[in-house]
Amino acid sequence: MxxxxxxxxxxxxxxxxxxxxxxxxxxxxxxxxxxxxxxxxxxxxxxxxxxxxxxxxxxxxxxNLVAGSLASASSRFIAVIVPSLANAVFIEVIHGLQETFEAQGYQILLGNTDYDPQREYQLIRTFFGWSCSALVTAGLRHSGPCRTLLEGWEQPIMEVMELGQALDLNVGLDHRDAGRCMARHLLERGHRAIVYVGAGMADDYRAGLRYDGHREVLEGQGLAAPCLDIGRPGGLDAGARGLELALEHHPGIAAIHFANDDLATGALLHAQRRGLQVPGQIAIAGFNGLPLGQHVTPRLTTIQSPRHTIGRLAAEEVLRRLAGKAVRRRQHDVGFTLLEGEST
Amino acid sequence: MxxxxxxxxxxxxxxxxxxxxxxxxxxxxxxxxxxxxxxxxxxxxxxxxxxxxxxxxxxxxxxNLVAGSLASASSRFIAVIVPSLANAVFIEVIHGLQETFEAQGYQILLGNTDYDPQREYQLIRTFFGWSCSALVTAGLRHSGPCRTLLEGWEQPIMEVMELGQALDLNVGLDHRDAGRCMARHLLERGHRAIVYVGAGMADDYRAGLRYDGHREVLEGQGLAAPCLDIGRPGGLDAGARGLELALEHHPGIAAIHFANDDLATGALLHAQRRGLQVPGQIAIAGFNGLPLGQHVTPRLTTIQSPRHTIGRLAAEEVLRRLAGKAVRRRQHDVGFTLLEGEST
DNA sequence: TAGAACTATGTTAGCGCTAACATGACAGCG
DNA sequence: CGCTGTCATGTTAGCGCTAACATAGTTCTA
The missing domain is CATH 1.10.260.40 (lambda repressor-like DNA-binding domains)
Incomplete structure (x- = not known):
């Protein structure tokens, strides 16, 4: 031919x-x-x-940025992978990332896995094809093929949200510790029969880590630490359902430690409607410190996670690496704050 | 040389x-x-x-997608420009867009203007440099240089959220009509002294359009239609402040028509805390139909805007155009629904 | 049964830009 | 004054891929 x-x-x-x-x-x-x-x-x-x-x-x-990227083999794209857009937490992290990266002329490529590990692999492949300058991904857990891809990659990888054994850079907080913190608070307030209620904790495994911390504290006091997973990550509705299920399965319950503020606030508003006294008949705690929880009556007891800070810090750290400067720390603990509301 | x-x-x-x-x-x-x-x-x-x-x-x-894009002069990128990530409304639109576009192998390039018209121009320039296949932008108002750029562009342009004189494709709803609808509802419920309260309506001009409709109806009945703008787009806090200011500036007020659900819910929760009866002492209405408003007691009267649908439809329409098929309509009215809650 | 139409594959020439190297002009220096 | 260093600018050769066109082999058609 x-x-x-x-x-x-x-x-x-x-x-x-x-x-x-x-x-x-x-x-x-x-x-x-x-x-x-x-x-x-x-x-x-x-x-x-x-x-x-x-x-x-x-x-x-x-x-023509496409031509420029091809010629220079670098694109000023930052790949960002989050498990959900429905959750305000990730939005705030993205916002922090965006502000910081855009100021330096980087463009974010946003990928959303919808809590499907398969999607992460697909997204990473696509993003690598765009010669991204760095990857920011939520969480430390990745599928096998994903790890292989990531390990063969030469650009900075930033894993955010949780702290632990990271591939490269890491900014987040200790979720197990946050769970411990809230469990201790509930004990201090005199509650003993406490149920942990989550939604889709197989997917939202950070909620599982917080439960681990919670259980550790309760069992350390010789108390039971029952856990209720009402399936699939959800919002206010799921919280209302969680409250009902917890009351049904655990009569005599004094407090519910919810996996996040959406659930907790949903439960709180539902309790109001049902005429249940909070915290008199049932105490309610959450996690995240969303504005919503601070506007309901009683004010929600929760843990403030510095989400915007996570985004900003992660971006700064990545930029420092891209600029060739030494990285201050490979790991950065942003901590958390207990917000003592009136719901516990 | x-x-x-x-x-x-x-x-x-x-x-x-x-x-x-x-x-x-x-x-x-x-x-x-x-x-x-x-x-x-x-x-x-x-x-x-x-x-x-x-x-x-x-x-x-x-x-290497960069090389492929250069060679084929098309990138399978869809530029998406929104004024804010803090607002759940845009997140849902983005989600609808993302689902539909990603299923067809397109990648969204997300830009956030933070309500700054200058940023829109910058973002569009950058996005054009990436040979985007299409542009989806929130709103019909653009700065002069922006219009020039857009008019010289050959790819599909989709303007979403509101209906009107669009550059190319258009999916949204009639905000003026939504304002009228809620005003009529408040009149039907017997309220006469009604204040419209917004936050940053110069930026969030769609809230201004809704006010125009609201005023049209009230003035048509020979009633005054005072408006209060408490500055800068805000959330629940701003709603609480809006309630206070409205009560202060307009004693004898019967109802507040808020520019959106965040403000309205903030006001409603604040009223609760202050011991004001809703709707007995003050009726409260919002706009958007966010889940939050449907979980508070009393349930918020609001207007449901089909945000996810806007995203999905907009993406479908753009994809149809990209596939070379005839466009069903250049303009698509997604409508809205009055949700009669208990707050009016 | 000639030739048109279709199928599978190949060769060539870029897409628009920038990295790498090259060159000439001039300043500073012993 | 030749040498070295710095500066501004230029030439060349791709980056990795695909559009456009080319070519054989095969099937269909009149």
Whole structure:
């Protein structure tokens, strides 16, 4: 199947958009000078720079970032993978990341696994195909193929939300410890019959870690630490259901430690509607410190997680690494704060 | 400055990642066949396809999407611009977009203007540089330079949230009409002294459109339609403040029509805490139909906006256009539903 | 049964940009 | 004054992939 060289001219494909070459011609410089005028202006004389910028303006030139990325083998994309957009927690982390990265000219590529580990692998493959400068992912647990891909990758990897054995960089908090903290608080307030209620803790395994801490404290006091998982991550509705189920399965219960504020607030509002006294008849605690919980009556007892800070710090750490500077810490504990409300 | 051709070989730049060419060699085909095996498998014999896929697997090949985009002048990126991530409304729209686009192999590029029109221009420039396949943006109002850029663009532009004079495609609802609807409802419930309370309506101008509708109805009945803007878009806190200010500035007020559910719920929870009867002493209405409002007691009267549907429909319409199929409608009214709660 | 139509595959030439190297001009220096 | 260093700019050669066109073999059609 040997072909003869084609001597006729082919039809061109390009669009009507002006290219850097045209800008350079208009400015009377070579294209590399035009490139430098835009990307590293300090390496070009003031005169040349001015003429290039003027030509850019006049022609309405918009740099083709795809071509630039191919040529430089780097894209100024930051891949961000979260398990859910429905959860305000991740939104705030994303916001913190976005602010910090965009200020440095990086663009976030957002991926949402919807708590499906398979999706993570797919997303990472796609993102690698975009020559991302770094990857930020929520959590430390990854599927086998995922780990293989990640370990073969040369760019910074930042795992956020929880602290632990990370692949590379790590910013988060100790969820087990947060669980312990709230369990201790509930004991201090005199509650003994305490149920931990989560939703989809197989997926939201950080809720499981908090339960582990919770149980450790209760069992340390010789108390039972029953756990109720009402299936699939959910919101206020799920909280209401959680309250009902907990009361049904555990009569004589004094307090419920919910896996998060959505559940806890849902339960609290439901208790109100049912006429149950909180914390008189049942104490309720949450986790996250969402604004919502601080506006209900009684105010929700919960643990404040510094979500925006996680995003900002993670971004700063990644940027420092990308700039080639030494990383202050590979691991960063952002801590948490117990918010003592009126619900416990 | 004439240079002699360089005859020495230069140092190569490429990374260690296998390329399509290597996959093709391993499979014993040309690179274009390997390309086709991956992108248009139906145009390749089964035998060749199998060998290519096997080579991909063996070498751990990850397609370089940057190179592919440059060569094909299209990136399968969808630019999405929203004014805020703090607002659950936009998150749900994004989710609807994401689900639908990702199923077709498109990747969303998310931009957040934080209600700054300048940022929109910057974001659009960047996104155009990525050869996006389409742009989805919240709202119909754009700065002058922005319009110029958009009008010169050849790809589909989808404006979502509100209905009106759009640049290209449009999916949303009539906010003025929603304002009218709620105003009528409040009149039906016998309220006469009604204040409209918003936060940052210069930025969140759709809240302003709803107020226009509200005023139209009230003034049509010979009633005053005072409006109170408490500055900067805000959440539950702002709602509490809005309630206080409204009571202060408008003694004798019977009802407050809030610009959104966050404000309304914040006010409602604050009223509870203050011991104000809702709707006995003060009626409260919102807009959006967020779950939160449906879980408080009394249940919030609000207008349900089909946010997820907006996202899904917008994506479907764009995909139809990208597939070259005729567009069913350039404009799509998703409507809204009055949720009569107990707060009015 | 000639030739049109279709199928599978290949060759070539870029896409628009930047890394690497090259060159000439000039300043500083012993 | 030649040498070295720095600066501004230029030439060249790709980055890895796919569109466009080319070519054989096969099947269908008149």
């Amino acid at each position: 040997s072909n003869q060289p084609n001597t006729r001219t082919r039809r061109r494909r390009g669009s009507a958009q002006p290219t850097l070459k045209e800008v350079a011609e208009a400015a009377g410089v070579s294209s590399i000078t035009a490139s430098r005028a835009l990307n590293t202006p300090e390496r070009v004389s003031e005169a040349a720079r001015a003429r290039v910028l003027q030509a850019v303006e006049r022609l309405g030139y918009v740099p | 004439s240079n002699q051709p360089n005859t020495r070989t230069r140092r190569r730049r490429g990374s260690a990642q296998p390329t399509l060419k290597e996959v093709a060699e391993a499979a014993g085909v040309s690179s274009i066949t390997a390309s086709r095996a991956l992108n248009t498998p139906e145009r390749v014999s089964e035998a060749a396809r199998a060998r290519v896929l096997q080579a991909v697997e063996r070498l751990g090949y990850v397609p």
